[in-house]
Amino acid sequence: MKKLFMMISLLLVTVILNGCTTNQKLLILNWGEYINEDLVILFEETYNVEVSISIADSNELFYSKIKSGTTAFDLVLPSDYMIEKMKREGLIQKIDFTKLSHYDRIDNPYMKGLEGIMSTMTEGSDEYFVPYFWGTFGLMYNRRITGLETALETHGWQAYFNPDLRPTNRVGMYDVAQYAYAAALLSHNLDPNGLPDDIQEGQTKTNITLAKETLVAANFQVFADDALKKDIQANNLDLAFVWTGDFLDMLYVDLDEGMAYDEKLYDIYIPENTMAFMDAFVIPTKARNTDLAHLFIDFFLDPANAYENASVVGYSTPLYNTYLEITTYEGDDEWLNNWSRAYLDYYPDSETFRGTPYASFEQSVMAQLNLMLNDVKTT
Structure with a gap:
């Protein structure tokens, strides 16, 4: 998929993060071809850390790797039903939403289809994840x-x-x-x-x-x-x-x-x-770099970064504002017009859960x- 030109302006800030040094590494377990690598590099450069991404090709493999604890992953991206299983077995911890500056269900809400999926999950499950794609x-x-x-x-x-x-x-x-x-x-x-x-x-x-x-x-x-x-x-x-x-x-x-x-x-x-499905960020109970894990989640909740991430992954953004940015494009860029049409055709933001x-x-x-x-x- 075409990688859109990155239009992300970053403010130079001092990040106070315990233990965040050039030697710190964030270990992520993800699906293959499921993230904008340019954003990963930008995160590394911005926060002076190293991100290491391992690949799993099924939810069951996500589960077995987290269950075994052989590698202390800091972030994992399983699907809805596996998130609930990991929660029941105490394999993941609650998200500290106070550490997520871009998490705002009112001003930065989720798409209706995603809300429909979340409504089928057991009460309290949403305390353990942040949606990634659906x-x-x-x-x-x-x-x-x-x-x-x-x-x-x-x-x-x-x-x-x-x-x-x-x-x-x-x-x-x-x-x-x-x-x-x-x-x-x-x-x-x-x-x-x-x-x-x-x-x-x-x-x-x-x-x-x-x-x-x-x-x-x-x-x-x-x-x-x-x-x-x-x-x-x-x-x-x-x-x-x-x-x-x-x-x-x-x-x-x-x-x-x-x-x-x-x-x-x-x-x-x-x-x-x-x-239907939802994949989401979860933090394993045995994670070593939870502050850095929250920082990575927040980075991908930034609407500009969510837009860029969606531009290279074929699945739907969870964020309604990002969806609107994609679908309301008006201009001469043929690819952006096609991208907008595809979202409207295949990911309509309907009140009816599908x-x-x-x-x-x-x-x-x-x-x-x-x-x-x-x-x-x-x-």
């Missing part, structure tokens, strides 16, 4: 396939899971058991977070049996992760369940390289009943889902 899941599809867009608009989830309702069999599923399970239940208008052995109203089969049968019948050709969005972009796949931000990540790259917004070769269909966050399942439940998905892949 978004929905959808069905990314290849517009080069005649009839596919119409099939999705007509049949929704059924066009994804029923081969008879779509004009292609080049279809993929995200290779995460809980994602596949939830999507299958959504296609039946059922609670995507229902327990595997439960039978929901109007059904005669358990959730896990129904999900397995639905996934097998879909006849997915590919189970993958980031390869899904790349294969659709490259015309090697036609349809897949992905994060909306993954689709936008590909779109921004192509727009930057000259593709016209109205002539994009792929798109994403976001069903009314879909999944999406269900994943539940925090117990390990025994996750084991059931993993076994189910393995059976599907070998059937």
